[in-house]
Amino acid sequence: MSVTPFLVLSGLLFSIGAMGVLVRRNAIVVFMCVELMLNASNLAFVTFARQHGNLDGQIAAFFVMVVAAAEVVVGLAIIMTIFRTRRSASVDDASLLKY
Amino acid sequence: MTLSEAVFVKPEIAYGRLYPLLIVFAVAIVGVVVEAFLPRGLRYSAQLVLSVGGLVASLVGVVLVGRNLPGHNDGTSMGSIEAMGAIAVDGPSLFIWGALLVLSLISVLLFAERRLEGGVTAFAGQAAATPGTEAEREAHLQGVEHTEVFPLMMFAIGGMMLFPASNDLLTMFVALEVLSLPLYLLCGLARRRRLISQEAALKYFLLGAYSSAFFLFGTALIYGYAGSVQLADISTAVSSRVGSSALLLTGMGLLVVGLLFKVGAAPFHAWTPDVYQGAPTAVTAFMAACTKIAAFGALLRVFYVGFGGARWDWQPMMWIIAGLTMAVGSVFALTQTDIKRMLAYSSIAHAGFIITGLVGTQQGLGVGANEITSLQAILFYLVAYGFATIGAFAVVTLVRDAGGETTHLSRWAGLGKEAPVVAGVFAFFLLAFAGIPLTSGFTGKWAVFTSAWAGGAWPLVVLAVLMSVVAAFFYVRVIVIMFFSDPVGDGPTVAVPSMLTTIVITAGATMTLVLGVVPQPVLDLARQAGEFIR
Numbered sequence: 330m331s332v333t334p335f336l337v338l339s340g341l342l343f344s345i346g347a348m349g350v351l352v353r354r355n356a357i358v359v360f361m362c363v364e365l366m367l368n369a370s371n372l373a374f375v376t377f378a379r380q381h382g383n384l385d386g387q388i389a390a391f392f393v394m395v396v397a398a399a400e401v402v403v404g405l406a407i408i409m410t411i412f413r414t415r416r417s418a419s420v421d422d423a424s425l426l427k428y
Numbered sequence: 429m430t431l432s433e434a435v436f437v438k439p440e441i442a443y444g445r446l447y448p449l450l451i452v453f454a455v456a457i458v459g460v461v462v463e464a465f466l467p468r469g470l471r472y473s474a475q476l477v478l479s480v481g482g483l484v485a486s487l488v489g490v491v492l493v494g495r496n497l498p499g500h501n502d503g504t505s506m507g508s509i510e511a512m513g514a515i516a517v518d519g520p521s522l523f524i525w526g527a528l529l530v531l532s533l534i535s536v537l538l539f540a541e542r543r544l545e546g547g548v549t550a551f552a553g554q555a556a557a558t559p560g561t562e563a564e565r566e567a568h569l570q571g572v573e574h575t576e577v578f579p580l581m582m583f584a585i586g587g588m589m590l591f592p593a594s595n596d597l598l599t600m601f602v603a604l605e606v607l608s609l610p611l612y613l614l615c616g617l618a619r620r621r622r623l624i625s626q627e628a629a630l631k632y633f634l635l636g637a638y639s640s641a642f643f644l645f646g647t648a649l650i651y652g653y654a655g656s657v658q659l660a661d662i663s664t665a666v667s668s669r670v671g672s673s674a675l676l677l678t679g680m681g682l683l684v685v686g687l688l689f690k691v692g693a694a695p696f697h698a699w700t701p702d703v704y705q706g707a708p709t710a711v712t713a714f715m716a717a718c719t720k721i722a723a724f725g726a727l728l729r730v731f732y733v734g735f736g737g738a739r740w741d742w743q744p745m746m747w748i749i750a751g752l753t754m755a756v757g758s759v760f761a762l763t764q765t766d767i768k769r770m771l772a773y774s775s776i777a778h779a780g781f782i783i784t785g786l787v788g789t790q791q792g793l794g795v796g797a798n799e800i801t802s803l804q805a806i807l808f809y810l811v812a813y814g815f816a817t818i819g820a821f822a823v824v825t826l827v828r829d830a831g832g833e834t835t836h837l838s839r840w841a842g843l844g845k846e847a848p849v850v851a852g853v854f855a856f857f858l859l860a861f862a863g864i865p866l867t868s869g870f871t872g873k874w875a876v877f878t879s880a881w882a883g884g885a886w887p888l889v890v891l892a893v894l895m896s897v898v899a900a901f902f903y904v905r906v907i908v909i910m911f912f913s914d915p916v917g918d919g920p921t922v923a924v925p926s927m928l929t930t931i932v933i934t935a936g937a938t939m940t941l942v943l944g945v946v947p948q949p950v951l952d953l954a955r956q957a958g959e960f961i962r
Contacts, residue, residue, distance in 0.1 A: 336652075343645050350638050359634055366641035373648035381655040386648075389598050389657065393644060396605045400637055403609045407616055407633050411626045413558045420634065423627040426702040 335376040342369035356408045356418045360401075367397045442510040445517045448489035448525055449593075452586040455482030459579030468572070472540075472549075475578035479536050482582065487529040494522045505958035513658055514599045516729075519957035521593040523807050524725045528718055531814045532585045534932045535714035538822055539577055543926040545832075548573045550708050550825070551617045552625075559622040574617060580610040581714065588718050592725025597647040597657040597683070597734075600726060604643060604686065607722060608636050611715055615707040620832035628706025635699045636689070643686025649679030650734075659734040660962045667737035680735060680742060687730065690723035693749055693783060694756040697776045701764075704772035709833060712768060713821030716775050717814035724782055724810055728803055731786065733962045746787045750888055754780030754895040761902045767824055767835045770902065771817070774861055777899050778813055782806055784892050785876035788883025802883060804954040805875035811950060812860075812868035812943045819936020820857040822929055826850055827920050834920045837906065842915030847922035851910045853937050858903040860940045863896050868943030875951070 507518025
């Protein structure tokens with residue numbers, strides 16, 4: 330079975346995520362795009378593990394899931410506080426710090 | 429190991445070599461337990477004793493481990509690879525651990541300062557209370573404080589120690605997150621000006637998560653190229669040129685985004701000024717000194733150990749980044765009006781100077797008896813910069829008015845007449861950043877630039893010296909404002925800190941002077957650290 334389609338899909342997902350972070354305004358959506366990038370990496374890891382015939386990539390995918398979960402905890406906490414302060418989760422509204 | 433014959437190997441963990449790292453993590457976890465079970469009144473002193481004790485114990489451990497480090501098979505370096513190939517305990521790792529622990533030890537004291545805020549720490553009394561509400565006022569009146577900052581800081585220190593010591597890219601990614609996540613939270617915990625503090629946390633978090641996703645995808649591609657995430661295997665694959673070079677180059681490019689972000693190098697520096705300005709000053713001091721050391725350690729290990737064989741591919745990129753970083757840092761600092769923001773741009777410029785040393789790649793073999801390698805020069809520079817920067821931010825916490833710290837440059841006018849000692853010490857730190865002789869900044873720059881010059885990066889060194897001159901201009905501008913202009917209206921007062929901040933400033937100033945006048949002991953220590961093992 331060829332691995333190329335999976336790598337192309339992973340590259341596409343990563344690009345969609347990377348583009349989403351740049352163009353979306355809502356902090357939650359931006360954060361979801363980052364998660365999409367992490368999952369694209371997971372797909373690449375697992376695909377390469379299949380290609381090389383070793384387990385390193387699959388193990389990496391598990392580590393990434395745990396790290397992503399930890400990141401969600403911290404990220405949502407930060408977004409929540411800023412939402413409660415400003416009544417908005419738009420990344421454009423938080424603009425006291427500039428230049 | 430193929431899929432069919434995968435067997436479970438019992439992991440072997442050399443506790444005898446890894447305990448400095450484990451102590452820090454253990455103290456962090458105990459700190460969380462203390463937070464849950466001890467009554468509120470006791471927590472502050474318990475956490476402080478625990479953190480300081482843990483850091484000292486870990487530092488003693490680093491010295492003990494360093495004293496009997498085994499020789500490595502290639503003869504020039506010492507160390508061993510532990511934890512199933514995940515962690516390299518070698519000379520540079522131990523040097524970085526020692527530097528991180530000493531700098532963290534003085535940062536803890538800065539975290540614990542209570543007198544400046546009238547009996548409470550500089551962190552939000554109750555981070556969950558929305559700014560400007562009754563709940564916040566009530567928390568303030570009751571004198572509530574978040575002592576969670578200490579365990580958070582210990583987790584960050586543990587991650588920082590693991591980051592430059594990790595011998596495979598997956599461990600490095602986990603370490604990157606372990607050091608970053610607590611820092612994101614710490615940035616948002618300021619007691620005063622909570623809006624900009626929360627904004628700094630949001631910006632740091634979103635950009636940090638973005639850059640670590642790049643790091644991870646780069647790791648995945650490198651794994652696809654080499655079939656392993658171990659740096660040694662990657663190095664073998666790189667030098668034998670197996671696999672597709674497109675995969676290698678793309679992977680390397682994405683990987684370096686994550687690392688350069690943490691270092692604060694242009695064009696990934698945009699977060700630095702915002703976060704340095706918005707975060708509580710104690711956190712900024714800790715972050716500026718320690719994250720830089722950890723991130724540069726990891727950057728050096730990845731490029732010297734993993735991608736050493738692809739030097740011709742990454743060196744041009746590093747030339748551009750070094751030049752750009754120095755220029756952006758020095759030029760943008762000229763227009764800043766906020767002292768913390770100015771120091772942030774100064775840290776970007778310093779990152780550029782350090783990358784100049786990295787480009788030199790002056791390595792073990794071509795080095796004379798009295799010369800040091802690029803790696804050792806950079807290690808020295810990082811220590812010198814760390815002490816000066818913690819000291820400088822500690823001084824920033826002292827200059828206050830009714831609204832807390834006053835960081836606008838115009839408010840610092842005439843500070844030299846108001847408080848000559850504090851202004852004098854700050855001027856000394858600024859001169860160290862500028863690289864004036866008899867300060868640590870000069871010796872550090874000298875070490876890094878000579879090794880880069882010897883490594884053939886002389887155009888960059890010329891640019892770096894020019895940029896140092898530009899940078900000297902804005903440091904001197906602050907000194908002129910402090911000493912040669914009159915105070916405006918009711919100028920800020922210089923608060924009298926408790927012993928804790930006094931110790932921090934004294935330690936910073938003393939080390940800056942000592943490393944400038946007698947740098948030899950620390951340089952020797954860096955030389956003894958040898959090179960990375962693979």
